[in-house]
Amino acid sequence: xxxxxxxxxxxxxxxxxxxxxxxxxxxxxxxxxxxxxxxxxxxxxxxxxxxxxxxxxxxxxxxxxxxxxxxxxxxxxxxxxxxxxxxxxxxxxxxxxxxxxxxxxxxxxxxxxxxxxxxxxxxxxxxxxxxxxxxxxxxxxxxxxxxxxxxxxxxxxxxxxxxxxxxxxxxxxxxxxxxxxxxxxxxxxxxxxxxxxxxxxxxxxxxxxxxxxxxxxxxxxxxxxxxxxxxxxxx
Amino acid sequence: xxxxxxxxxxxxxxxxxxxxxxxxxxxxxxxxxxxxxxxxxxxxxxxxxxxxxxxxxxxxxxxxxxxxxxxxxxxxxxxxxxxxxxxxxxxxxxxxxxxxxxxxxxxxxxxxxxxxxxxxxxxxxxxxxxxxxxxxxxxxxxxxxxxxxxxxxxxxxxxxxxxxxxxxxxxxxxxxxxxxxxxxxxxxxxxxxxxxxxxxxxxxxxxxxxxxxxxxxxxxxxxxxxxxxxxxxxxxxxxxxxxxxxxxxxxxxxxxxxxxxxxxxxxxxxxxxxxxxxxxxxxxxxxxxxxxxxxxxxxxxxxxxxxxxxxxxxxxxxxxxxxxxxxxxxxxxxxxxxxxxxxxxxxxxxxxxxxxxxxxxxxxxxxxxxxxxxxxxxxxxxxxxxxxxxxxxxxxxxxxxxxxxxxxxxxxxxxxxxxxxxxxxxxxxxxxxx
Numbered sequence: 001x002x003x004x005x006x007x008x009x010x011x012x013x014x015x016x017x018x019x020x021x022x023x024x025x026x027x028x029x030x031x032x033x034x035x036x037x038x039x040x041x042x043x044x045x046x047x048x049x050x051x052x053x054x055x056x057x058x059x060x061x062x063x064x065x066x067x068x069x070x071x072x073x074x075x076x077x078x079x080x081x082x083x084x085x086x087x088x089x090x091x092x093x094x095x096x097x098x099x100x101x102x103x104x105x106x107x108x109x110x111x112x113x114x115x116x117x118x119x120x121x122x123x124x125x126x127x128x129x130x131x132x133x134x135x136x137x138x139x140x141x142x143x144x145x146x147x148x149x150x151x152x153x154x155x156x157x158x159x160x161x162x163x164x165x166x167x168x169x170x171x172x173x174x175x176x177x178x179x180x181x182x183x184x185x186x187x188x189x190x191x192x193x194x195x196x197x198x199x200x201x202x203x204x205x206x207x208x209x210x211x212x213x214x215x216x217x218x219x220x221x222x223x224x225x226x227x228x229x230x231x232x233x234x235x
Numbered sequence: 236x237x238x239x240x241x242x243x244x245x246x247x248x249x250x251x252x253x254x255x256x257x258x259x260x261x262x263x264x265x266x267x268x269x270x271x272x273x274x275x276x277x278x279x280x281x282x283x284x285x286x287x288x289x290x291x292x293x294x295x296x297x298x299x300x301x302x303x304x305x306x307x308x309x310x311x312x313x314x315x316x317x318x319x320x321x322x323x324x325x326x327x328x329x330x331x332x333x334x335x336x337x338x339x340x341x342x343x344x345x346x347x348x349x350x351x352x353x354x355x356x357x358x359x360x361x362x363x364x365x366x367x368x369x370x371x372x373x374x375x376x377x378x379x380x381x382x383x384x385x386x387x388x389x390x391x392x393x394x395x396x397x398x399x400x401x402x403x404x405x406x407x408x409x410x411x412x413x414x415x416x417x418x419x420x421x422x423x424x425x426x427x428x429x430x431x432x433x434x435x436x437x438x439x440x441x442x443x444x445x446x447x448x449x450x451x452x453x454x455x456x457x458x459x460x461x462x463x464x465x466x467x468x469x470x471x472x473x474x475x476x477x478x479x480x481x482x483x484x485x486x487x488x489x490x491x492x493x494x495x496x497x498x499x500x501x502x503x504x505x506x507x508x509x510x511x512x513x514x515x516x517x518x519x520x521x522x523x524x525x526x527x528x529x530x531x532x533x534x535x536x537x538x539x540x541x542x543x544x545x546x547x548x549x550x551x552x553x554x555x556x557x558x559x560x561x562x563x564x565x566x567x568x569x570x571x572x573x574x575x576x577x578x579x580x581x582x583x584x585x586x587x588x589x590x591x592x593x594x595x596x597x598x599x600x601x602x603x604x605x606x607x608x609x610x611x612x613x614x615x616x617x618x619x620x621x622x623x624x625x626x627x628x629x630x631x632x633x634x635x636x637x638x639x640x641x642x643x644x645x646x647x648x649x650x651x652x653x654x655x656x657x658x659x660x661x662x663x664x665x666x667x668x669x
Contacts, residue, residue, distance in 0.1 A: 012479065012483060015479065016477055016479045016513070017477065019477050019478070019488075020488065021486050021487060021488045021493070022486075023401075023487065024488060026397060145409075146368065146371075146372055146409060147364070147368035147371065147379070147406055147409035147410060147411045148365065148368040148369055148371075148372045150368075150405055150406065150409060151361055151364055151365045151368055151406070152365070154361060154402060155361055155362075155365070
């Protein structure tokens with residue numbers, strides 16, 4: 001029987017134990033790799049499942065780069081017990097992760113490094129720390145757009161920065177779906193039978209349907225896959 | 236930089252693992268002489284003033300006076316923009332050159348500011364940022380600074396501190412910096428702290444209306460004497476070393492290591508950051524190597540300058556005796572203790588505000604146990620320990636909002652070398668815990 005630990009963690013404790021920064025952890029939550037925090041605010045708390053998943057993701061990351069979809073699939077397929085076992089070294093990750101491809105996807109999640117630094121190193125010779133060092137120029141590429149462009153994008157109509165409007169990813173996805181299915185009127189829902197199928201889209205969203213079997217169930221799973229992909233895209 | 240430092244409090248670690256060591260990255264800016272002081276880069280300053288209903292009366296009057304004082308202190312090459320906000324955002328004037336005519340005009344307009352409705356903090360802040368961003372578009376050599384004054388808690392626009400932090404970071408990367416002044420006891424430290432921390436600035440506190448003027452003019456003085464902006468400290472950690480920055484500075488991870496964002500450094504001043512490192516197991520006699528660098532921009536410049544730090548190391552001790560008897564850097568250990576205590580105070584204030592009284596006391600008690608052990612044999616730490624003992628008792632009960640804000644301010648001063656501009660201000664921690 002799986003006994004759920006009641007231990008709670010702060011974001012700092014998760015950072016400390018997993019070596020992921022707080023923004024990376026929040027990005028993972030946004031990307032659906034982690035469930036949301038149990039509570040909000042500066043002292044938001046997290047549970048054992050968050051720690052186990054993060055340690056699991058750390059093991060995956062150390063092994064090589066995996067496409068985000070494949071990471072999600074692994075998280076969906078594996079039971080919490082197996083994730084925990086791999087996270088804490090009781091099971092070898094090689095048993096479940098296929099050889100990594102070289103698409104940079106998991107690293108996208110920690111893309112606060114939007115503009116990776118590429119300093120030009122000159123012939124500066126490191127001296128004793130008490131002696132005055134010679135400053136060199138660091139040629140990190142600047143952000144793609146200016147401060148003005150960034151602010152105007154934020155303040156444009158429909159942006160969450162406009163007072164009173166906050167556009168969640170779900171609403172953006174709904175808008176996008178309406179755009180790609182213009183004029184489509186879905187058939188009236190009819191309940192068939194008692195049996196409900198639940199298909200997880202992200203840790204916080206699931207699709208539920210009653211009375212489906214065979215091909216219909218497979219179709220619903222495809223819709224869940226497409227929905228998941230839509231949520232992960234930028235709009 | 237005049238001096239830099241990259242060193243550990245102790246250099247030997249246990250080969251069995253789990254040793255905790257503290258790594259300091261320090262820097263000191265030179266103090267230019269009158270002859271060598273370069274021409275200050277022109278400053279485009281936006282003051283963003285909360286005029287919501289709660290600011291009516293003395294606070295808004297003081298903010299107006301403070302803004303007039305700032306206008307008087309700027310030079311003809313500088314510009315001033317003033318944005319006021321409640322649930323509506325209004326630009327009183329933007330990009331006004333602070334020559335004689337401009338100062339007269341600013342003075343006249345500022346005298347007409349009145350209070351209003353709700354608080355759209357993000358709207359006011361972004362509009363202020365836009366005024367200075369417009370002035371830097373297509374130009375070089377200008378500095379862009381927003382100073383946001385608010386007594387309240389945003390209840391419209393972007394409310395989520397995480398999102399505010401992200402936008403403040405993006406603007407910082409694009410050369411627009413944000414500092415905040417929290418007025419009175421009602422402002423949201425979460426919202427203002429993230430805007431300033433991630434915006435490359437500081438969060439100042441002005442409890443009484445007259446302090447608004449002191450703080451704003453003090454901050455203007457800091458701006459005039461800034462040596463470095465947007466300072467980043469990058470540390471390359473050996474595999475399996477877990478690092479935590481005391482005080483929790485904004486940070487980003489990359490394949491090269493971790494970058495911490497420090498904000499600014501004023502001429503002649505020092506900044507330090509302290510990392511708490513948990514070390515893995517290893518082989519006796521082997522070493523873990525650490526590299527670091529500091530990058531920063533000079534005011535008005537878009538180029539980042541780079542200072543490499545001399546690599547340092549931790550060695551796995553060859554015996555438990557050598558581990559126990561190793562030398563400590565006592566001065567550094569005192570700085571570690573001061574930062575650690577400040578971090579505990581800040582966290583306790585936050586938990587007390589959330590009503591988690593028992594949890595706050597438990598947290599302080601746990602930290603105190605480790606802290607006391609660390610402080611053994613280090614002069615100057617007994618007072619820090621006594622203050623934490625007092626804190627453990629006090630956080631079991633609801634501390635006044637004023638007390639919690641001052642505790643937060645106390646921590647900011649120690650963790651970020653934040654200067655206190657309020658004249659006659661007491662720095663005793665026991666005074667705040669009422």
